[in-house]
Amino acid sequence: MPSDCISFQSSGYFTPLITDYLNQKENLKPLYNRFPTLENFKQQALEKQHNYNSDFRNVLVNALQQQYVGFNISNSTKQNIELLNKDNTFTITTGHQLNLFTGPLYFLYKIVSTINLSRQLTETYPEYNFVPVYWMATEDHDFDEINYFNFKEKKISWNRESSGPVGRLSTLGLEAVLEVFEKELGPGNNAAWLKELFRETYIKHSNLTDATRYLANRLFGDTGLVIVDGDSSSLKKLFTPHVKEELLHQTSHTKVAETAHLLKDYNIQVNPREINLFYIEDNIRERIILQDGTYYVNNTEIKFSEAEILALLESNPEKFSPNVIMRPLYEEVILPNLCYIGGGGELAYWLELKTYFESAGVTFPILLLRNSVLLTTQKQADKLDKLNLTWGDIFMKQQELVTKKTQEFSELGLDFSEQKKFLKQQFAKLYDMAAKTDATFTGAVKAQELKQLKGLENLEKKLLRAEKKNHADKLERITELQNELFPGRSLQERKANFSQFYLEFDGKLTEKLFADLKPLEQEFNIVVL
Template identity: 65%
Template sequence: MPTDCISYQNSGYFSSLMNDYLDQKEPTQSFYNRFPNLENFEAQIKEKKTNYTNENRAVLVSALQKQYSKISVSGLTQRNIDTLTNDNTFTVTTGHQLNLFSGPLYFLYKIISTINLTKELKAKYPSQNFVPIYWMATEDHDFDEINYFNFKGRKFRWNKESLGPVGRLSTEGLDDFFEVYSLELGSGKNAEAIKKIFKESYLNHSNLADATRFLANALFGEYGLVILDADNPDLKRTFIPYIKEELTLQTSHKKVLETIEKLKSYTIQVNPREINLFYMEDNLRERIIYENGMYTINNTKIEFSESEILAELENHPEKFSPNVIMRPLYQEVILPNLCYIGGGGEIAYWLELKSFFNAVNISFPILLLRNSVLLATEKQAKKADKLGLSWSDLFSKKDDLVNEKTKVLDDFSIDLSIQKDFLKNQFHYLHSLAQKTDKSFLGAVKAQETKQIKGLENLEKRLLKAQKRKHFEELERITDLQNELFPNKSLQERQTNFSEFYLENGNDLIQKLIDQLKPLNTKFEVIVF
């Protein structure tokens, strides 16, 4: 089977900003605190220790104990919650939306990267404790982004109305969804295990936050994962000073705009609003807008004066919800966090935030790109070998792959570069001759050169097309394999639900990922089952 690997930078699936960040290029260095390697965590630990209070620890542990009071807790998770009371305990955090049944595969990779990094940190710094945190994005309100998952090429969608934060959304109606999905799963030991996890998660819990907590705990509880729902009045109360500053001074807007100007050579991930907060109730999550001396809630008739909204904040901090700009700050205020692990898009918007964190005197975490993985069966790996394909080949764009393999399959060269170079040399002589004799011929010489080079290029294309027809069957096998591994011409991890692989591998799926993934490696892992 193929044994090569491919770096994130050479995969073609990451932005120029992410590639430059991974290469630690100078233009990106001012936008992060420390680069993710084990040695840099020593200084991060010291910085965070001076920037996080015991009062916040106590509030965090109390909130976690309440959230875990109604579910079965593994010994390791309970120990991790308990150790959070100690000032030598720190967290590594990843966050994810409440996608139905976890959504795409990278949900697993985020959490496994987080769990494995805490292990590496403990080995490097044994006198400290490190707790893996999964931050549930319970306050998001874009239900259309999370109400489906893909299984065996088919989209399973939960059709339901949703207005407010998705974490508070009722799971009513998922029993009908489950009936359809369970038929697709079929029978067998692993199929029954998947059905059991789904039923216990979604049919035995009344809201999406509790259902997602149960699911993540069922999959990762034995590895010590701690799951946090930050839609909590006590946690929000610790964030009041920063919400107040956002309402009255709009610091985030000013600082992030300054950073965006410095990042203008890259694609900008998110743009700040003047106030980066929502007003939130069970069926409401709308922007807070400041205009004409009043704070209005978008798409409602609710409005406050400054004194009224600050009183509302003191009395009901849970009604103030951070958006994508403010949420990272909320996370770093309430957690003793050292590192945030996310995908390329997430890390890109975190890089916009460092100057904002500096302005409000909160430590900016180390930013780590999560593991990316391609899962393949032994049959697929052997097929790649038989077809003479490396993993790097399969990461290529389809047209590039087909063109390259067509050339390899022939016993003569389809590349007419030698002939084109010969022509260019001949015309170089004619250009020199025209310069010395009659410069009026220069245009005619150039036109003739362009025509003949174009003719060779057209012959090359026709020859390649003819050879593609000749090798159609083998090329089709190549593209069929690529389509299996890269559904919809996208990364498998962004398309496929974990249950598709759990159906074949059961608990071995997660254990093998835990065993093989190295969070600080910047290359795609190809794991063969």
């Protein structure tokens, strides 16, 4: 049986920035507070306890209790909400968009990582309480990113017009989506459970925020997961000093720009705007723009003087929505949080923010790359063995994998490196001869060398093509297996929805994930179901 995990760094699916972060390269150390090791959480807790405004705890608990009104929640979730009133309670947080029916698989992996880390920390540091939190991205407005999920080979979409924060969006029209989904599911008890889950989630809740809270609570509520909606007047009231600072001084833009030189060798994930705030109403989420002392709401007729916008902030803080640059600060001001768990793209923009956090006097959290998983059947794992493949092989780019296996299968020497080396040695002697006789011959020698090397390369390619044909049957089985595990030659976790695997594996998916995923080990897990 092949190894059941490979390192993130060797998977080939993470950017240089993230692999360098995982390798703790010196040039990136100024961009984060503490690296995610079990030992570092003790110091992180002490620092956060010192810097976090304990008066916020009661406001947070009251807001959460209000958000859960009308929902059946587990005793463990109730207890965790109440524990947030205690000074020795901290959160471990992940965030995600309100994707239809959870969207891609990694939604589950984020939350399982968060819950498992909270459990591990509770065992290690019993003097503290650790609460897993899912922060819903209710104020996002990119509806096209969340209005579908893939079930097997079919894209199931919710087609409608949308404006404003997606969390406030009505769920009207999802009956038609359920009809399409039901036809794809077919018969059986597991299919019936998925139909019921979709119906209870989207048909019986009036907006996308409540629907997503219900869904996440059904899937994970028994673990004590606490679900937070940041689109809250009482929570935003706590954040108003930072919003005021942004409106008057545009601090986030200045501080994030200071970090840019430390990331000059990488692709910048997000670029800050002058003001990193949106103005929101039920059907509006537009940027706030400052021009000549007046604050304009982009694409509308709404505008404010400085005095007017500060008065609005005081009376209606819920009308101000932090963008991707300011939302991390909002989360860390509101929550007694120690660690943010996210994907590579998320961690990339968090790594731009430490200087901004320092200027705001807010503790920068530990950043942890979420667990990644490749789900496979025992039958697929057995095929890997029979084809003499490793999991490292199956993560390779397909053309590279085919070439590698062809070279292994062939009894011929398909690598002409030795011949090329010998040829270069011979031409080195010719260069010496040309230099001693007539230097003008050097150009002719160079041209002949390139011609001969090109000829060898062409022979090498022709031989490789011929051997691929000779071993076509084995190579086809290899590529078929890889295509099953990497749909569209992309990571399974970015394409497939959990429902496909819930159906296939008799409802055991989350149970297996909780057993197998270890958040601090920095490995791409292969989970055999």
